[in-house]
Amino acid sequence: MxxxxxxxxxxxxxxxxxxxxxxxxxxxxxxxxxxxxxxxxxxxxxxxxxxxxxxxxxxxxxxxxxxxxxxxxxxxxxxxxxxxxxxxxxxxxxxxxxxxxxxxxxxxxxxxxxxxGLGKTVEAKIGEKIVSKNMKIGDVMKKWDKDGGGKLDKAEFREAVLEMGVDATAAELDEHFTKIDGNGNGVLDAGEISVMLKRLTNAGLAMRSEEKELSNLSLSLRKAALKLQKDLDNRNAKEEKEAQEAQKAAAEAAKAAEEARAAEAEERAARKAAAIAKRLSDKEANDALVAARRKKPSE
Known part of the structure; x- marks a missing residue:
């Protein structure tokens, strides 16, 4: 130093x-x-x-x-x-x-x-009803073919579908009937009905599967989002607590620093006073020595 x-x-x-x-x-x-x-x-x-x-x-x-x-x-x-x-x-x-x-x-x-309905098609809507009611193809054929003749005309098809609660207009049902009426004779035979019901069932299963997939995805995303939100809330709470503790520590440090400054000021004042006293003492001693020397020759 x-x-x-x-x-x-x-x-x-x-x-x-x-x-x-x-x-x-x-x-x-x-x-x-x-x-x-x-x-x-x-x-x-x-x-x-x-x-x-x-x-x-x-x-x-x-x-x-x-x-x-x-x-x-x-x-x-x-x-x-x-x-x-x-x-x-x-x-x-x-x-x-x-x-x-x-x-x-x-x-x-x-x-x-x-x-x-996912596809918004009549076929998907009818299929979804069949699947939701857990109906077999044979059960549907019996329910729709009321007279047991093995055939189904346009009016019977329309009535049967509407009875199931399918949300579709008569025009939409008639249009769908025409599409599956292979020979265009205005009547669906047993073979055409069987093919149609398989298509409807498959469409309903596909719709159900996609809806389930969406439901699972939504649930998974919800869990992930809620977990992240909870983590964020915990993080905010932790930061708030740390901020409060830091504020308290800062206040205590400021108080300690103020006390230290006061003590330091007192020490400086004491040292300054001691230095002044020493200078005065030295001056007095020197003055006394000078006075003594001046007095000595006269004696």
Whole structure:
């Protein structure tokens, strides 16, 4: 430490002046600060108010500078960590929002499928009714062929389908009947009815399968979205708790720093008073010695 003081003591008087402190802070320690800031720091370390720092005062100044440097490095690291934390949280919030949006879209598709039917075709609607009622092809043929003649005309087909509760117009049913009436004679025979019912059943099963797939997808997305939302809530709660604890710690640190500053000020005042008292004592002693020397020849 003494070597450092000698290195920084440009004029070699054994003390560090205010101007030397400015040069030291900027050139040796590479600290960017205004003159008034350096001077204010200098004055806090000049405990005896002499206008210069002796070896003991310089030791305290260097220790304080070291603490300030460590604190600045720590604050910079904390700010970088906080910035990274905010970036991660922003990405997580985006992930939660996307998960909720995907779930909502799946719910809309499922609701549409349940209310209108996936394909919106008459064939799919009839098939869905057959599948939902768990009807076998033979059961459907018996129910539709009321007279047991093995044939089904357009009116009978229309009546049978509407009795099942299929949401379709008479025109739509007539159009579908015409499509499956292979020979165009206006009547469906047993073979045509069997082929038609197989197609209807397959269409209904496909519709049911796709609806189930949508339902499973919606449920899966809902679980994922709720989990992410819960994680986000927990994260927010944790951050809020940490912020409260940090605020409390900062308040305690500020109080401790204020107490330390007060104690330091008292110490400086005591040292200054002691220095003044010493100077007065030295002056009194010197004055007494001078007076004694003056008095001696006359005796």
């Amino acid at each position: 003494a070597d450092l003081v000698r290195t920084w003591d440009k004029n070699g008087d054994g003390d560090i002046s205010k101007m030397e402190m400015r040069t030291l802070m900027r050139s040796e320690l590479n600290i960017k600060a205004e003159n008034n800031e350096i001077d204010a720091f200098f004055m806090t370390m000049d405990s005896d108010g002499s206008g210069s720092l002796d070896l003991d005062e310089m030791k305290l100044a260097l220790v304080k500078l070291l603490h300030l440097s460590i604190s600045a490095v720590g604050e910079a690291a904390a700010l970088r960590a906080k910035a990274q934390q905010l970036r991660e949280k922003a990405a997580f919030v985006k992930q939660v929002a996307e998960a909720m949006r995907a779930y909502e879209q799946a719910e809309l598709r499922l609701a549409e499928a349940r209310s209108k």
